[in-house]
Amino acid sequence: MRPAYTGSQVRAAEAPLLEEGQGPALMARAARGLELAVARDLKSTRGRVHGTHVAAVVGKGNNGGDALFALAGLARRGVRATAVLAHGAAHPAALEAFGRAGGRLAEPGDSLDHADAVIDAVLGTGFSGVFRAPHPRPDARVIACDVPSGLNADTGAAGPEVWRADVTVTFGALKSGLVVGRGRELAGEVEVVDIGLGPHLPDPDVRSLEPDDAARLLPAPRPDWHKYSRGVLGVVAGSREYPGAAVLTVAGALAAGVGMVRVLAPERVRDLVLAAHPEAVGGAGRVQAWAVGPGIADDADQHRALQSSLASGLPVVVDASGLGGWAADLEASGAGPDERMVLTPHAGELAALLGSLAGGGVAPEREDIEAEPLRWARGAARRCGTTVLLKGAATVCAAPDGTVFVQSQGHPYLATAGSGDTLTGILGALLATASGARPVELAALAAFVHGSAGRIAAEGGPYGAGQLAGAVREAVARLQRG
Template sequence: MRQAHTVAQVRAAEAELLARLPEGALMQRAAHGLATAVVDLLGGAYGARVLLLVGSGDNGGDALHAGALLARRGCRVEARLLSPRVHEGGLAALRRAGGRLVDAPGRPDVVVDGIVGIGGRPGLRPEAEQALAGLEGVPVVAVDVPSGVGVDTGELAGPHVRADLTVTFGTHKPAHLVDPAAQACGPVHLVDLGLDLPPTDVEALQAGDVAGLLPRPAPDAHKYTRGVVGVRAGSAQYPGAALLSVAGAACGLAGMVRFVPSTGSGRAGEPAVADRVREVHPEVVGAGRVQAWVVGSGGGDAAGDALAEALRDEVPTVVDADALRHVRPGAGRLVLTPHAGELAAVLECERAEVEAAPLASARRAAAELRAVVLLKGRRSVTARPDGRVRVTTSGTPWLATAGSGDVLGGLVGALLAAGLDPFDAASVGSWLHGAAATLASGGGPIVAGDVARALPALVRSLSTT
């Protein structure tokens, strides 16, 4: 599990460790990890030109000490000080190693961003903006977090550094996982400092975690003990939503899929939606008892009635698309799967507000509706009503394709029917969805059906994880 700790949690753990270590030992650990990452990025040290942008905090000290190590390895290291107060020990170490202070640096091979640490406010001061303005196109290595991002919120508030690599210390922070700040981090390299950290509310599943949570059939299993998932999706206007929702549900993780069409789902001259579903998925059966429902995708005006009918069974229910408008607080064990626009409608705010603060928005919706909320996006956020969150880090940009959310809803429903609780079903389903898209894509374009077809092979691969 990749865990992300808040600034307060990190500071407390650092203070406890500092009390047991010789003075400066913790910063030296960080500096060695940072210097090694810079050399790896450069592909070597000797003769490389390194520019340190140094602020007043400990991140500036980390940058200066790392600069001293790089200078000893043959780099030409220059430092531009952006504050009258900098880490004195780090500055002395840099000078002893042959590093130079400059006001007007030349064009370096790499920039080390030590401007603002994890305790800084979002945004950059004008002098920092000016220093960065002439360095466009130069790779940037951020120390701990890109300067200017909201560390605990993952939000952006004005100018900020956009890093090609972020080297963080001790643990991940929410900004490393949650968009939009995560987009500014680039790849994140974690340097272990030996911190004793408490449990955290923000985490990201890894392949091994998903493998451990996946429901697997017992030796004496049959289709009913493995769980039955029902799908109420699609309409005459959107028959594809029914096919894709069923495709996600019929990935093999549940024992049976039932499809219940909306009343009057056929149009003159075209087969009823249920007939089209049976043609593509002959293993799918009709109405009956289920352990979970999937409702809403492509449901149109009938989605409210479909949700009401599903809720009468008092089983966990995935609520998507048109059905989201009809959700009421505390309606049952629900997993809501909105994109930013749909969540904005639920919260009665602008879409831009949700996109600017997905972590806060998902948490707010989960608390107000007393349901698990899976906010879909580049880094999907799954939130429980108590504020605990899992961020999905699997996936590919090619997953941004029509119908992929329908597949996701069906997949989450299958996991619910197979016995996972709503939080695990949503977060595991989101991870599988992203990983299956990556597998199906192979670096190229995909359509939603490709994701569903890739799920069995992905699950097989996880059995050996």
């Protein structure tokens, strides 16, 4: 399990060590980690360390101090080291060490474009507000010190002037803001430097499943399985306008390993599903979980089937057109929280859903959710009393109690029509087959499998969602093989 923490959590973990007078030791470990990371990057991109030019834009605080101490170490390796003082001052001891090692301060108007690498060390994890970059982003490799300056370390929100880093070297623990929102895109490759905070860190703010975690959650084949004990999933998907949604949902479920799929759909849609997947069964019957909503549009019969599934008391994944039906059912029945239910909106759908539940209050816009997906997914899970899987470049899975998983296995080619239908099928299959795992864990597992499948499919170039099922099957097989 890969944990991530808010900036506040990390600073709180540092506090007892600072009170014991270990501040200089913490800074020395951070600076050494940054120095080694920059040296590795130079070796990788330039083929050498000695004789290269590394510059840094440094602020007045400890973040700038880390960079100056790192520059001093690089200068002793034969690197030409230059510092730009963003605010005309810097950490005194670090500035002195930098000067003793032969570092030079940039003159006004000096360009950083000719440096082999530039360290971004203006601001650290405590920043919030509007960031004004003291220097344009250079045409050079950028290595962020702890976080890209101006990035909110808790939420991943960032203004337009925050520099995109090629590498972020973060200290003590991974920060939540580096894995969600714009932070994921701005951070580049992230390296975590251990500075000794482990015993003082609390429970993480967010977690990410890694392959071993995903393999443990995946239902293991048992010799006593039959098609019913292996899991039966009911699917309410498709309509005259969107017949393919049912085909893709069923394909995702079967590829994920469910024992049987029962399909509720208009006759023409059902015929298409059975033609593509003759192992599926048309019509109602006993199921262990439901996957509902993809492509049902305004079909009245499908919405009645949706309402029936919501009232079944079984685990349900609700997607796409079903989200509005779920909200209407909630308003009509006043039903309480149901943690067995997983809602799977993208940012636009979540904005619409929260708008329908706002009761005249202020609702977010799509852009708000895209800027701070962690905040809005967590808030939506609490408001709705269900698990929420917020789709995006980094998928955020939030439970009503605040537990959050963030999965970033996906590939840009997954941004294709029908990809979300396949994810709904995968998650429905897991809800029907897995036992003992929480819905938020299964949501994270579904996102892991879906994202891994997206990468596997991309090995052959661009693809449509119809090609994902084979890759889902391969992703599951790889997890089972270990």
